[in-house]
Amino acid sequence: MIMLNKLRNNYKTNIIKEKYRHLFVIIESIHNNIVPASLEMLGEARRLMDHFNLTYNSNEKVIAILLGDGIKDLSQELIFYGADAVIYADDPNLKYPINKIYTKVISQIATDSNSLEEISPEYVSEFKKPRYMFFLADSIGRHLSATVLAELDSGLASDINKLVISNLEIKHQHKTNGKAISYQKILEMYRPDFSGFLWTTILCLDNKNPEIEKEFHPQACSIIPGAFQPIIKDTRRTGTIVEYKPKFDQDDLKIKVLKQELTKNPFQFENYKVIISFGRGIKENPQDNIKLIEKLAKFLDAQIGISLPISKKIFQLNEKYDSLYITPNRVIGTSGIRVTPKIYIAVGISGAIQHLEGMKESDFIIAINPDENSPIKDVCDIFIKGRMEDVIPILLEELDKQLGQIKEEKEIKVNTYGKL
Ligand SMILES: Cc1cc2nc3c(=O)[nH]c(=O)nc-3n(C[C@H](O)[C@H](O)[C@H](O)COP(=O)(O)OP(=O)(O)OC[C@H]3O[C@@H](n4cnc5c(N)ncnc54)[C@H](O)[C@@H]3O)c2cc1C
Structure with missing residues (x-):
């Protein structure tokens, strides 16, 4: 009983004191379809907030924010995929994700408590800003997350692929004036750095040092597509859908998108059964190594991809190789294309x-790399430990032999049948 009263009291004080509530998930759509990675973010938001509400005995929501023109009908889908509520702004001026306009409308929604009247009346009177905010780490979300968080005067962690909410004791020279202070409900945002060899944990903490006191909310991040799984669609889920009427100035509407076209990748990776990609490991002799890879690709009728750093022209190559291979259209990954x-x-x-x-969804993965500790070893079916300069010539020689044998066998068969 004492325990229960204590919980109730805590709950009451929470209601009075906390200005930052809920997890806002910024949904992306294209041609009025939800971008699938948005549902992944929603899934992770659901898991985190279920745990959060249990741990802190609260009733905070996962709120999906949806902007566009003719997107209203997507709201229900977002509830089925884990949102407690959707705030949507459906307006012809939001047809394209123009950064200036989207930043303005998202920031308006994030600071407007009126939209929360129906969603969570118990927290409305104190609400100032979201507690947490998620964006997609794609070409739209990366830009948008930075400008929205600048507008909301808080911090941002980019390209995150693991999230935990916890209480932490922090001692920091500036933030806490050197004292150990307990922080509640902190979003630990993890990102892979140095090619995935190192994890960085990013925290967005209030300054509790009286000399530089300042609150930093929302705690926000952009999330790498593919990092999380959506929840299974549940059409029995219910939630609140609220329309938001955005306010624009004439100045906001000066930028106009006249036409939007989805361009096709010229290298048509989808038409190839084999793809060979090369990365910074070509460094010892870039041009000769690309020639080797080209030979192997010819043998296997393969298309050639590259890692992102290669597209940044980090090696000096002759004009032919530079224009043929060093192009963003060949980049495989979250900043380029997905192949299977x-x-x-x-x-x-x-x-x-x-x-x-x-x-990673390719049927069979082979890696050629001298470093057994490279993370690629964990996802490949065959790891060939060695330098490409040594391995590829052996592969080419062996393929040549095998091809010769196949040809010979075919000829023998033709001769044998000829004799009969
Ligand atoms: C926001 C963001 C988005 C990103 N998007 C992408 C993306 O879409 N695609 C992408 O690829 N990266 C992307 N990156 C970069 C990514 O984090 C890595 O830095 C990058 O993939 C590493 O490229 P790499 O494997 O070519 O180089 P490295 O990590 O330097 O690896 C080179 C490898 O070559 C091996 N090697 C060395 N010598 C030889 C040899 N002689 N023969 C064979 N192997 C050798 C080494 O052992 C090493 O494993 C992104 C990063 C960020 C921050």
Whole structure:
């Protein structure tokens, strides 16, 4: 009983004191379809907030924010995929994700307690801003997350692929004036760095040092597509759907998108059964190594991909190789394209998560790499430990032999049948 009263009292004081509530998930849509990775974020938001509400005896919501033109009908789908509520703004001016306009409307929604009247009346009177906010780490979300968080005057962690909410004791020279202070409900945001060899944990903490006191909310991040799983769609789930009427100035509407076209990748990776990608491991002799990879690709009728750093022109190559291979259209991964060939050969690629997301669904993965500790080893079916300069010539020689044998066998068969 004492325990229960204590919980109730805590609950009451929570209601009075906390200005930051709920987890806002910024949903992306294209041609009025939800971008699938948005549902992954929603799934993780659901898991985190279920745990949060249990742990802190509260009733905070997962709120999906949806902007566009003719998108209202997608709201129900977001409830089925884990949102408690959806706040949508359906307006012709939101047809395209123009950063300036989207930043303005998302920031308006994030600071407007009126929209929460129906969603969570118990917290409305104190509400100031969201507690947490998620964006997608894609070309739209990366930009948008930065400008929205600047507008909301808080911090942002980019390209996150693991999240935990916990209480932490922090001692920091500036933030806490050197004292150990307990922080509640902190979003620990993890990102892979140094090609996935190291994890960085990013925290967005209030300054509790009286000299520089300042609150930093929402705690926000952009999330790498593919990092989380959506929850299974449940059409029995119910939730609240609220329309938000955005306010624009004439100045906001100066930028106009006249036409939007989805461009096709010129390398048509989808038409190849084998894809060979190369990465920074070509470094010892870039041009000769690309020639070797080209030969192997010719043998296997394969298309050639690259890792992201290669596209940044980090090696000096002659004009032919530079224009043929060093292009963003060949990048495999979250910043490029996703491929699912029968065979994927990763040559001189370490296997950073952003690269793996683009190729891990391939049927059979082979890696050529001298470093057994490279993360690519964990996802490949065959790991050939060695330098590409040594391994590829052996492979070519063996393929040549095998091809010769096949030809010979065919000829013998033809002769034998000829005799009969
Ligand atoms: C926001 C963001 C988005 C990103 N998006 C992408 C993306 O879409 N795609 C992508 O690829 N990366 C992406 N990255 C970069 C990613 O994190 C890695 O830095 C990158 O994938 C590493 O490229 P790499 O494997 O070519 O190079 P490295 O990590 O340097 O690996 C080189 C590998 O070559 C091996 N090697 C060395 N010598 C040889 C040799 N002689 N023969 C064979 N192997 C050798 C080494 O052992 C090593 O494993 C992104 C990063 C960020 C922050």
